[in-house]
Amino acid sequence: MILLPKIAIRGLGREIIFIQGGMGAGISLAPLAGAVARRGGVGTVSFVALDRFVERRIGHKVSHHEAAELEIQEARRISCGNGAIAINCMVLIERTYIPSIEGAIDGGVNAIIAGAGLPMTLPEIVDNAPVSLIPIISSGRALELICRRWSRYEKIPDAAILEGPLAGGHLAFRAEDIFKQEFQLEAIFERVKIIAQKNGNFPIIVAGGIYTREDIIWWINAGADGVQMGTRFAATHESGASKEFKNAIVACCSEDIEIATNPGSPAGLPFRVIRTSPGYQQALIHGRKILCDKQYLLNKDKSGRLGCPALDGNDAFCICNALLSAADCNNVSELPIFTVGANAARVDRILFVDELMDELIG
Numbered sequence: 001m002i003l004l005p006k007i008a009i010r011g012l013g014r015e016i017i018f019i020q021g022g023m024g025a026g027i028s029l030a031p032l033a034g035a036v037a038r039r040g041g042v043g044t045v046s047f048v049a050l051d052r053f054v055e056r057r058i059g060h061k062v063s064h065h066e067a068a069e070l071e072i073q074e075a076r077r078i079s080c081g082n083g084a085i086a087i088n089c090m091v092l093i094e095r096t097y098i099p100s101i102e103g104a105i106d107g108g109v110n111a112i113i114a115g116a117g118l119p120m121t122l123p124e125i126v127d128n129a130p131v132s133l134i135p136i137i138s139s140g141r142a143l144e145l146i147c148r149r150w151s152r153y154e155k156i157p158d159a160a161i162l163e164g165p166l167a168g169g170h171l172a173f174r175a176e177d178i179f180k181q182e183f184q185l186e187a188i189f190e191r192v193k194i195i196a197q198k199n200g201n202f203p204i205i206v207a208g209g210i211y212t213r214e215d216i217i218w219w220i221n222a223g224a225d226g227v228q229m230g231t232r233f234a235a236t237h238e239s240g241a242s243k244e245f246k247n248a249i250v251a252c253c254s255e256d257i258e259i260a261t262n263p264g265s266p267a268g269l270p271f272r273v274i275r276t277s278p279g280y281q282q283a284l285i286h287g288r289k290i291l292c293d294k295q296y297l298l299n300k301d302k303s304g305r306l307g308c309p310a311l312d313g314n315d316a317f318c319i320c321n322a323l324l325s326a327a328d329c330n331n332v333s334e335l336p337i338f339t340v341g342a343n344a345a346r347v348d349r350i351l352f353v354d355e356l357m358d359e360l361i362g
């Protein structure tokens, strides 16, 4: 049996097997991230709405900073000191981005994984704290821009995650490009690898559609340094997905998985969903007005005022409420939307992380 080569990410102080991708809201919390790390992977906690999930766990309100700090500490406790713990932060969720990074550092996080926008000022935010910095990109151009900007701080990425168009969650591609050959992971990988080699030769970790141990070996042979996987970990007992979400993953077939654009995510990026998700069905018939009572996704408008981008006349669903419901952390009258990767139809049962790690590591 071929052993999976381990990934050496600068600053982690240990080699790791692969990365479990951050999944918000509330899908990858401490129980999932800790269990993956315990088996030698990078377990990634999602920062999305973490204050609500930590409040539910400990029974009182916390700031965004405290939420990140406490959840990272809990993940580290579960990991028994094995593997590594990361936090996934999305640049476009401006309001909680910096406090979550600072809180995670105080909680002893090993790596900051930042995407959904270019994390141009990340080195400045972490201010020499001993954490690995790992941007998520979907093109060579994005990686070039980050490397150029980070050179001001005399910093290069410790690794980068190249996420292709088969991934779950938001996709950094134009909707019309998602199924084109030239935008598939295999096609965009080579240029990204060359840019990494020119800028200090940091590892490139690929994500999106990777499902089996054979897929991992295929990518290693193709020159990737490692992989990140999401959907398979969403379908574990340790994930924070609701029972209804997990059942929907097992039940769905490939025709049920589509790219939501109109109605779409207020983030303005294509968003892969299970079509039968109750909240998406409701949005398709314009059944829910956006009230924006959770207010995580607030961006500055042209006049500098903070507001939910969904209220700017876009045909969008309320993603805050839909995702909180998909993790059983909301008023039951708010209907959930389930996001998955393109390969979710292959999931036929819910596994424990240990079973999945046995299957993948071999």
Ligand SMILES: Cc1cc2nc3c(=O)[nH]c(=O)nc-3n(C[C@H](O)[C@H](O)[C@H](O)COP(=O)(O)O)c2cc1C
Binding pocket: 020, 021, 022, 023, 024, 025, 027, 046, 048, 088, 090, 115, 116, 136, 163, 166, 167, 168, 169, 170, 207, 208, 209, 210, 228, 229, 230, 231, 232, 234, 339, 340, 341, 342, 343
């Ligand atoms: C339920 C779910 C939620 C996700 N949420 C996020 C997120 O909050 N931030 C992020 O950077 N990526 C997110 N992703 C993407 C994953 O981290 C991962 O890169 C991707 O799903 C990999 O593709 P795969 O699902 O085919 O393995 C999410 C994916 C899923 C399935």
